[in-house]
Amino acid sequence: MNFEEYRTYDATGLAKLVADKQVSAAELLALARERAAAVNPRINAIVRDVPAAPTADLTGPFAGVPFLIKDLGQDYAGLPTSAGSRALMSVPAAEHATVVQRWIDAGLVIFGKTNTPEFGAKGITEPAAWGPTSNPWDLQRSPGGSSGGAAAAVAAGIVPCAGASDGGGSIRIPAACCGLVGLKPGRGLTPFGPATGEAMHGAAVQGVVSRTVRDTAAMLDVILGGEPGGPFVPGLPDSPLASNVGAEPPKLRVGVRVPCAITPSPHPEAYAAVEATVAALTALGHHVEELPEAPFDDAALAREFLLAWFVNTAWELAEAKRVSGAGDDAFERDTLILAAIGRATSSVDYVDAVQKRHEHTRRLTTFFESYDLLMTPSLATPPPKTGEFDLPAALQKGADLLLKTRTASMLRFTGIVDDMVDKNLGWVPYTQLANITGRPAISLPLHWTAAGLPLGVQFVAPLAGEALLIRLASQLEQALPWAQRIAPV
Numbered sequence: 001m002n003f004e005e006y007r008t009y010d011a012t013g014l015a016k017l018v019a020d021k022q023v024s025a026a027e028l029l030a031l032a033r034e035r036a037a038a039v040n041p042r043i044n045a046i047v048r049d050v051p052a053a054p055t056a057d058l059t060g061p062f063a064g065v066p067f068l069i070k071d072l073g074q075d076y077a078g079l080p081t082s083a084g085s086r087a088l089m090s091v092p093a094a095e096h097a098t099v100v101q102r103w104i105d106a107g108l109v110i111f112g113k114t115n116t117p118e119f120g121a122k123g124i125t126e127p128a129a130w131g132p133t134s135n136p137w138d139l140q141r142s143p144g145g146s147s148g149g150a151a152a153a154v155a156a157g158i159v160p161c162a163g164a165s166d167g168g169g170s171i172r173i174p175a176a177c178c179g180l181v182g183l184k185p186g187r188g189l190t191p192f193g194p195a196t197g198e199a200m201h202g203a204a205v206q207g208v209v210s211r212t213v214r215d216t217a218a219m220l221d222v223i224l225g226g227e228p229g230g231p232f233v234p235g236l237p238d239s240p241l242a243s244n245v246g247a248e249p250p251k252l253r254v255g256v257r258v259p260c261a262i263t264p265s266p267h268p269e270a271y272a273a274v275e276a277t278v279a280a281l282t283a284l285g286h287h288v289e290e291l292p293e294a295p296f297d298d299a300a301l302a303r304e305f306l307l308a309w310f311v312n313t314a315w316e317l318a319e320a321k322r323v324s325g326a327g328d329d330a331f332e333r334d335t336l337i338l339a340a341i342g343r344a345t346s347s348v349d350y351v352d353a354v355q356k357r358h359e360h361t362r363r364l365t366t367f368f369e370s371y372d373l374l375m376t377p378s379l380a381t382p383p384p385k386t387g388e389f390d391l392p393a394a395l396q397k398g399a400d401l402l403l404k405t406r407t408a409s410m411l412r413f414t415g416i417v418d419d420m421v422d423k424n425l426g427w428v429p430y431t432q433l434a435n436i437t438g439r440p441a442i443s444l445p446l447h448w449t450a451a452g453l454p455l456g457v458q459f460v461a462p463l464a465g466e467a468l469l470i471r472l473a474s475q476l477e478q479a480l481p482w483a484q485r486i487a488p489v
Contacts, residue, residue, distance in 0.1 A: 003157070006031045010212040010483065011065045011161040011219070015107070018064035025055035025064030029109050032066035036112070036158045039489055042139060045152040046112040047130040050076055055109055061218060063107030069163040070150055071113040072120045073206070074100050075195065083316070084118040084127035084146075085335075087326035098191040098227050099206045103163065106222040114149030114162060118335050119316040121309070123173050123428045124389060125149055128332050132386050135177060136487035137453055141383040144174035144428075151178040151209045155487045161215045167204030168305065169431025172443035176378035176456030179445040179485055180209045181216045181473065185466055187438030188234040190220075191227045198231050200312055201354055203435040211483045213473045216442075217241040220466070241470050249471035254281060254459075255371040257291040261299035262429040263380040269455050270377035273447035277375065277457045280446070280479050288375070295367035295374065296360045296433065302425060304353040305432045311350050314342030328403070333396065336403050361437040368462040373472070376430040378443040378456035389423040434460050442469045445482045452488075 001023050009017070017023045029052055040046050048071060058064050069076065072083045075093035082089045096104070103110065115133045117125050125148025126132035135143040136156040143152040147164035151174030154162050164171045166184040175182025190206040192199050208219045221240045226233045258266055258274055278288045317331060317339040328336060367374065391399065434441035440463075443456040461469050477483070 001027060001031065003031055003035055007157045007486070008484065009160065010210065011062055011215045012212070014065045014160065015062045025058055025109055028064055029055055029066050029111060032159055033111065035156070036153075039136070039156045039158065043134045043136055043152045043156055043489060044131055045114055045133055045149040045156065045158065047071055047082070047115045047149065048079065048113040050079065050110050050112050052109050052111040053104070058107040058109070060105055060107030061222065065108055066159050067103060067108035067110050067162065068112045068114050068150060068153055068159050069100055069103070069110055070116055070147055070165055072116040072146065073097065073165050073192065073199065073204075074113075074163050076100055076110065076113070079113070082129055083120065083320070084116040084129055085320055085331065086129045087320045087324045087330035089129060091324050095194065097195070098193045099163070099223050102223045114147070114153055116146045116149060118332050119313060120146035120165070120167060120170055121313050121335060121338060122146065122424055123169060124384065125174075126386065134386065135383055136489035137179065138383070139489065141385050141453070142177065142388075144177035144383065146170040147174045147209060151175060151180055154178065154180055154209055154211060156489050157486070161208050161210035161219055163206070164209045165204060165206050166435065167200050168309065168435050169428055171207050171209060172378055172431050172441060172456070172458060173428050175209050175443045175445070176458075177383040177454060178209070179448070179454035179482065179487070180211060181213055181442070181444060182209050182456075183207060183216050183220065183442040183466070183469060184434055184440060185220060185224070186440040186463060188226070188232060189236070189466070190223050191225070191230060193227045193229045197229065200308070202438060213470060213477050214242060214245045217245050217470045235464065237464070237467050239467070241466055244467045244470040245474045247471050247474070249468060249475055252286045252372040252472065253370070254286055254288045254373045254375050255291045255295065255367065256288055256375045257294050258377060260294060260380075260429045262302050263426050266377060266380040267382060269382055269447070269449045270380050273377050273455045273457050274375065277446050277476075280476060284475060284479060296363045298429070298433075300356070301360050301433060301436060302429065304356050305436055306425070307345060307353045308350065310338050310342035311345050312342070314339040333399060333403070334391070337399055340403070357436045360433065364433070364437050364439065365462070372468070374460040376458050376460075378430065378458040379427060380429055381427040382449050382451070382453045382455055384427060430458055439463060440466045440469055442473055444473055444476060445485075446476065446480055448485070
């Protein structure tokens, strides 16, 4: 097998070839490593090698398939999990994360860890620790984040599927930027242990980015389910998600919304993505309605999401200092700013923001009494250029002065917060809803811009809606095939 042939198979297809002894796991690993050697210097997707286990006598549904894990929340015993931070680059993990062990048990051959922004705190992947990751569709642009390295590696053909995670859109944003499938399962369905019970009050979940719906479904089947140290026993789907691939969904009523409070005027390509998908859904017999207003208070949700995000960043930074002994100079300016704002937030305001998530959940639940799915663009703009969200020089100097004088809490009274919010959330205002409410959501690569850039479309489902999302995604995949679109890198 050569790379051109390897590139045409998804993970499910490669696993069948190995099972049928048409190709060996060692051959596939060699092809994946060869491709990585050819393109990773240009895209910077893989930041750490993992010594691959012996490839003989592997068992499991994905036995022999090359795989990459994210360098955040996906610990590999004996190797550091940097979380994109210089402070953690030499702190080894004591044991495998539960999700990593499940991938190993499924027979996947893990050979590398992928790039992520510091603590996964941005929708772009440009950490000072490892340098920026480039989008294989346009090397001057971002692959999104925080699973940007994973998405870039899949889009570049290094692997057909890679580990990812999502606390505010970190599976769906890079999937949309890189022309991939990205499903965020509902709260609690995937494990975060053994080091953590649940991340960000359950807003963050584990998953994958892939080229095909069947890979996404089968990979989630591998990792779904609680663990002994977890916070609860999740309600799992009645049947494997993979069994829904190719199954006809019912005729659905879909509510569509494009404008939002954060981004009142999304890019024309975001509208074009939705319009093309509406036409496809209508042709398939589904009923689609444009919503006159958002089914939740999107302005309030953004404020509350960001407040909790700032506080979580403050905790992440403090924890990294505790385990590494690092000082402030080991962290990025933006991380120090977010953490300072988080520390300046009162405990009462933080709990208030978390409690108000229930208001958004109730309003979305009311919406689902009339509609089966909510549809939005995955992105409000095409993928941004690398460095586009760097702070202006004047704000950098002001922030450095406040950080140096330990008066950084004053940053919340400056324009720097508004600047960071507008730039970092303005192009991705749609994804946080599913995290806050714990609902499943999927981004599908249903549109490419006139410049040849991917721009995904998102569907949000009610609780336990993963199977429905897989059915619809499979139907759309047949109607508008995307898996064989090849990034030009």
